[in-house]
Amino acid sequence: MGSSAAGGRYAVHPEELTKIGRRSADLGERLLELKRATAEGSAAAVRTHGDWAFAAALERLQSSCEHNVEGFGRWLDDMGDRLTAAARNYEETDEWAVAKLRGVGV
Numbered sequence: 001m002g003s004s005a006a007g008g009r010y011a012v013h014p015e016e017l018t019k020i021g022r023r024s025a026d027l028g029e030r031l032l033e034l035k036r037a038t039a040e041g042s043a044a045a046v047r048t049h050g051d052w053a054f055a056a057a058l059e060r061l062q063s064s065c066e067h068n069v070e071g072f073g074r075w076l077d078d079m080g081d082r083l084t085a086a087a088r089n090y091e092e093t094d095e096w097a098v099a100k101l102r103g104v105g106v
């Protein structure tokens with residue numbers, strides 16, 4: 001348990017951070033897989049309608065959606081890595097503090 005700058009109390013549960021981090025990374029990977037799996041179909045739809053008046057707009061939309069889905073997927077994956085690293089750091093700090101309180105390594 002720690003205290004925030006405003007004087008309030010908070011608790012950190014590393015196991016929850018790890019769980020959320022893994023879920024975030026999993027969702028990020030799934031989005032990246034989805035983008036890869038649908039890329040050819042999206043490009044084919046654009047090619048199929050290439051002679052339509054809105055073909056250029058459709059191509060920009062397809063490209064923008066792919067870019068945004070990929071970016072969000074990478075962000076989620078990175079966030080997952082950061083959350084699991086934070087959980088690991090909390091656990092290591094707690095273990096270090098307990099060892100010091102017990103006089104280990106003093």
